Amino acid sequence: MTQQVLHPMVKFQRQVHSLVKSNIIKPTDSLWKIALLYGDDWPYWKQQLQEFDFSMQDPVSELLVVEGWDED
Numbered sequence: 836m837t838q839q840v841l842h843p844m845v846k847f848q849r850q851v852h853s854l855v856k857s858n859i860i861k862p863t864d865s866l867w868k869i870a871l872l873y874g875d876d877w878p879y880w881k882q883q884l885q886e887f888d889f890s891m892q893d894p895v896s897e898l899l900v901v902e903g904w905d906e907d
Contacts, residue, residue, distance in 0.1 A: 843883065
């Protein structure tokens with residue numbers, strides 16, 4: 836049995852989805868609001884988001900609809 840290694844953004848996306856389901860953030864909130872929740876880890880995630888052409892003004896919903904995190 837082979838184990839598939841998930842892209843770090845998949846885990847991040849799941850965590851953000853959980854925040855939305857818990858009503859901590861809204862799908863219409865800008866991505867920068869996540870920075871308040873991630874504290875010292877935010878610079879890493881911000882860089883990851885920017886590498887996938889996200890802007891901090893993009894709505895959280897844009898992150899949640901991504902189906903694949905291929906780095907082509």
